[in-house]
Each structure stands twice: as C-alpha cells, then as structure tokens.
Amino acid sequence: MTVARWLSLALPLLAVLAVGARDRDRASRAAALLAFVTAGIGIAALHEVARLAGWYTFTPVDGAYRGMPVDLWIGWAALWGPLPVLLRRVLPLPLALGLLLWVDTVAMPALHPLVHLGPHWLVGEVVGLLLVALPAQLLGRFCADRRHLGARTLLQVGVFAILLLWFLPTLAFELGGGSWAGLTGLNRTGLLVVAQLALLAATPALAAVAEFAVRGGGTPYPWDPPRRLVTTGPYAYLANPMQLAGVALLLLTAAVTRSVTLVLAAVSTAAFGAAVAGPHEQSDLRARYGDSWRSYRRQVRDWWPRWRPYVSGTPAVLWLDDDCGACAATWRMLARRHPVGLRIRPAREHQNVLWRAEYVGGDGHTERGVAAVARGLEHVHLGWAVVGWTLRLPGATWLAQLVTDAMIAPPHPARPQGEPCPTPSNVSLTAPSPPSANTASPASPPAPSPPPPE
Template sequence: MIVARYLALLLPVAAVLAADRLRERGAGRDRNRRAGCGAGRDRDRRAGCGAGRDRDRRAGCSAGRDRDRVTAAPVAGRDRDRAGAFLAFLAAAVGVAALHEVAIRAGWHSFAGVDGAYHGMPVDLWLGWAALWGAVPVLLRRLVPVPVALGLLLWIDMVAMPSLDPLVRLGPHWLHGELLGLAAVALPAQLLGRWTATGRHLAARVLLQMAVFTGLVLWLIPSVAFTLGDGGWEHLLDLSGSARVVAAQAGMAAAVPALAAVREFAVRGGGTPFPWDPPERLVTTGPYAYVANPMQLSTVLLVGLLAAATHSLTLAAVVLGTVAFAAGIAAPHEQADLRERHGAAWLAYRRQVHDWRPRARPYPAEPARLWLDDDCGPCAGTRDMLARRSPVRLRIVPAATHPATLRRARYEAADGYTASGVAAVASAFDHLGLGWAYAGWFLRLPVVNQLAQLITDAQIAPPHPAEGPR
C-alpha cells in the first residue's frame, strides 16, 4: 500500500518534469530554427552572426536589444505554458476534491484508512491525480490534443484504479464516477490550461478561473480549515431562513467589487485576475478607480463573513494570514512587476489610490463622454442628476450630436470602451463617487444588466431615435 501511494504521487510528478523538459527542447529547436542563430549554412547565409559590427547591427544573435526581441516571445511562451499547467493542476485539484465527496456518497469508490488523508482521500494520491488530469496533458498539448488526452486518461485510470487495491476500493458503478470526473473535472481543467497557455478565448478563461478560485476560496480552503481546526458547515445550515437570506445578501454585497474588477480586467485590460495571465493594459477604471485591491478586499470580506457564520476561529486566522501575506509578501512582488510593465502611469496611479482604503471620489483615469437625449424626460433627468454631482472626467453630450443615430444612451471612453443603455449610465456612475460607482458595478453585472435594460425599455425610456439639430 505504501508503494502504491508513492507511485501514485511520483509517477505524475515525473511525468510533469519530463513533459516540461520535452516542451522546452521542442521550443528551443523551433526558436533556433526560426531565429537563425545556430551554426551552419543558414547562419552564414542569412543571419550574419559573425564577428564585427554588422553582426551586432543586423543579425542580433549576440547580446543586445535585438537578441532581447528575438528571445522575448519564447520566454513569454514558456511562462504562459507553466501558468496554464499550474491553473490546470489547481482546477483538477479542486475538482477531484469535489468529485471525491460525490463518489463517497454515491458508493463509486473509497480509500483505505491511512495517515495523511483529507476526508478519507490520501493527499499524495489526490495531488498525483490532479497532476495527471491537469498539468501533464497541458505541458504535452502540442503532442496530445484534448480528445486524445481524455481517452488516454480514461485508459490509464481503467488500468491503474483496480491495480491500486487495497488502497482504492472500487464500487460496482465506479466507471460512472470516472466518466463524470473526466467530463466535469479533467475537460474544464484541460481547456483552462490550454487556453491560458495559448492566450485564446479570454471570456471563457475568465469564467473558468472564477469557477476554480470560487471553489478554492469559498469551499475547499474553509473545508480544510474546519477539518484541521474548528467550525463547520453545519452552523451555516442551522441558521434560520431569514438569517440565511441576510447572510446571502451580505455575501453578494461583498462580492460585487470583485466581480466588477474581474469584468474590468477582461473588458478594459484584455486579461484575467491570475497573476501570470494578467491584463495587457493598466486598469485604473471601475473598482480600480477607488481601491487598488478590490478582489483581495472582497475575498477578505467574504471569507470573514463565512468564518463568522460557521463559528470558525481557524478560518478567521486564515483571513488574517491572507491579509498579512498580501501586504508583506505578495504586494512588493506585484508592485515591482507593475512598475516594470507600466512605468510612470502606474506610479502616478499608486500615489493616489491605496491598497485597502477606498477613495471617496474616483481616480482621474480615462476621460469619457456620455450621450443622452435632451428631448427624453428620464434622460434629461439623468443628465441633470449627473451634472449636479460634478463627475470626474466625464462630459455629458446631447445624443442628437452623435455622428450616428442613437436609440439609447451611449458611453464612450478614451481607451475605446463603449456601452449603451443602462450599461452606459452605469458606467457614468463610476465618475461620481464610491456609492454611485458601487451601484454602477452592480448594474453592469451579467443578468442584472439585461434585467435592468428590459425594465428600462418597458417602463422608463423605450428605445427611440435621438433627433434634433446636428
């Protein structure tokens, strides 16, 4: 049994290292073939990498700025590969833990009682399983497409799971759990890891990341804290109906800044919250116009509420440890990275926006214009309300002067972001103050925005062409 446990952990780890080595070798061969910096006739004929000034000036195969340009893309690609593999591993780890809870209740499989187990599942087997379903196929993605990877994982599990007896005890319908795991855990982990490595499908990457980190922060970490310390989910279930409603509303209120910040990263920055898959542009709008760490702030509030509701001092200690880690270790690293990538723009932003203490008025970021119809009663009322509150870097313009015929309010920012209807007015709220901005973040959330637009169109201001002198 001990040998089986070590093999279950060591084989996937060895596979990860081997896959990473194979990927680096392949990337190195491709880089040398494309850059022309190796030995041989291609170097002599095209690159001109011999000694002398011509080598430095034209070929860039020695030290200097041209070499940095040639090698920058492979280095960035290598970082993205590892970021994708790590995300896939994390997604698989959370998913396997959830699958284990379902499997135990369904009788699909169980494990022998051993030391170093979490809820009856050996931790080394858990980590090895996550590496096999997550990181390994992502590192080998150039050789193994997703359908082939899933087929290989099914074959490996069908061979390995029965052979791990008595460590693993299989039920009569264990294949049902296997197929569910491949579809609900391995497939999403593979898609997240591969899309991160290649920089594709931004919206899908963001949604998958949100699912993974929500499960990690609001389910797996608290469950581990309850197992190792005090508190438990039963305290949450013992709350009265009205108390549960209040707790749910408080949790949603705490989550709004984080959800809005994730949206801002994707829509305005072209990236994700994951540190190794960041936005391409510096984001200083939305919640970031008021506080530099909206996601961390929301996370601390959410986990703090959960600790109170579940009577867990251990989880409360996790919250304090998270704040200390973010302030003392993560923040200096993140700030150095942002300073290097964004320079003076980031320095100007950080001089005025704090990590944990929100501003009352927004940071003067991107200037924007809001087009409203002067001949529409509700639109004119909205215009007057906004003007009375002295919006920061927002110009309100008659909709009739827009080059196109507008049928709803329209918001346009200098960075190219646009919104119409309720989303346009909600975006304008960002320029007023913290309370109004919070309302705007909520109104721009998916589903909420669509419902608000339906109500507005039906009962407040139906879509109509803005007419008047142009």
C-alpha cells in the same frame, strides 16, 4: 499498499517534471500550475460526491484528507491537470481525455485494497473527466496559448470562487475544527441575508475581473495579466479590489460558521497579499508601465478606497437624450454630483443615430443603455460606483434594461429638441425596429447644459 501510494505520487510528478523541463515557455508552465490547482480542487469535490454516491472509497490510512490519501490526491491532480497541458501540442484534447479514461480504468482496480470501487464507479469516472479534467484542460490550454479570453476568465472565476467559498473553509474546519452547520442551520431568511451580504462583498471583485478582461485584455491570474494598465472600474477607487473582496468573503464565512481558524486564514491571506504578493506585483507593474503606474499608485491605495475616482487621460463621454424625461432626469442627477472625468453630451449631437444612451471611455471602450448609465455612475463617488458595478453584474444589466424599456418605451432614436419622446402610451405597436447598424441609445440630459466636470 505503501508501494502503490508512492508510485501513484511519483510517476505523475516525474512525468510532469520531465515534460516541463523540455517546455521552457513561462506561459505554459504557469498554465500547467493553474491546471494543477483546478484539478486538485475538483478532485477534492469529486471525492465528496463519490462518497455519497458510493462510486468509490479509500481504506483509512495515515496522511489522508477527509478520507482521501494525499499522495494519491496529488498524483491524480498532476495526471489530470498539468501533464496534458504541457503535452498539448502533441496531445489533442479528445485524445488526452481518452488516455486519462484508459489510465484510470486500468489503475483504479489495480489499487485495491487501497481503493474500494462501487458497482457504478465508471459513472463517477466519466463525471470526473467531464466536470474536473475537462475544465482543468480547457483552462490550462486557453491560458497557455492566450486564447478565448472570455472563456478562460469565466473558468478562473469559477475555480477561485470554489477555492474561496468551499475548499478553504472546508480545509479550515478539517484542521482547526468547525463545520458548515452554522450556515446550513440558518432559516430561509437568514440564508437570503447571507447571500445578499456575500454578493455585496463579491461585487467589486466581479467588476474588477470584468474590467481586466474588457478594458485590459487579460485575467486575474498573475501569469495571465492584462495587456494594458487598468485604472477604471473598481481600480479607480482601490488598487486591490479582488484581494479585499476575498478577505471580506472569508470573514463573512467565518462569522456565519463561527470558525476562528477561518478568521486566521483571512488574516493570513491579507498579510500574504501585503507582504509577499503585493511587492512582487508592484515591481512587475512598475517595470511594465513606468510613470503611468507610479502616478496611479500615488493616488490610489491598496486596501483603503478613495471616495472620488482616480481619472487620468481623456475624459469619458456619456451621450443622453436631453428631450427624454427619464434621460433628462438622469443627466440632472449626474450633473448635480459633478462627476469626475465625465462629460455629458446631448444624443442628438452624436454622429450616429442613438437608440439608447451611450458611454465612450477615454480608452474608446463603449457601453449602451443601462450599462452606459452604470458606467456614468462610476464617475461620481464610491457609493454610486457600487450601484453601477451591481447594475453591470451578469444578468443584472439585462434585467435592468428590460425593466427600463418597459417603463419608458422600446428603444427609440434621439429626437430633435422639442419633439416628444416616445412612451409606452404613444408608441405604435407597428413601429419599425431600429436598424442594427446603429444600435446606440436614446438617453439624453436636460436642456440646460451641465456644469463642467471636475
């Protein structure tokens, strides 16, 4: 059994080292590391499910994590994660998954008596390949080749969410005591409150991830960073929104589960970010962006947010329909609060016919409808910015736009001043749908010109 454990660890790791020595591309190696982490977390989760489903179990041995031998775990993660990623140029994904299935169907029975297979262990094998190996391969291959930005961003969010909200707390409970009983024992109201607090804590991080992808063309993974310096969204208020949100979520989990170990993990995470990751990141960004980065960091702190946003470069423009009641009210509300780096213009002056409000950032990024107004809120202050980030959460924008259209009117073009804005009561059911070529926005500010932006 000892020999089997050593071979299960040594053979995959030696194969990864041998292939990695031939592939000197930094992006490939970084992607292989990410695939390894993804596969490792996924295999740990698969093991929990396998115990409940009776797919397979392990003989109790020293050096095990929740009943799974650590050496077997590491070797398995190396096989399902980095090795096929490093071989991606000669090993297409379907062939890689087929080979992994073949290796496991041969190796798993051969590891008896270390591994005890249940009658339906092949079902667990297929589930593992589809839910663990496949995502690890997609993420690794997409990151290595800088393809499919949206997909690799979503995969990274999923991996880091599972790492933060399940794996790290479970590891803390295993090492220092504690359990999920404090959370699972809550009634429905308590669970709802915890979920809302968790969403509030996660909102800046989710908005920051979206900002990296949409405005920067990159992801949160340090070796797959944005191609452009991102100083908008949460980054207009705070330099480390993702790290701060991660620490807040760990502390919330620690409070609910009453885990002192998890509190220490949160403190250690903050200390590592400030003392190790922070200086490395700053050095890299300083080298890549020079004076732009220095100017930004002189104004924006790591862990303590600004109240008003940092804005540099060309001001953004929010086009609103000043003859539409709801849009005019939005204009007045924003103008009274003197948004920073934002000009509000009447939609009728736009070069195109606007069917919904439109936001155009200084970098050319555009948003329409409720999302445009949410972007405008980011220019006011931190409180309104959080509202804007919440409105732009996945699904929230769609729902808010649906409600807005139902309460005001279907999308309609900005009208000349004095012509009534359509409402649900005066809009004809047979009104022609807006041309798709000019999808924009009917929102617009009140007749009086707003005060100049700060």
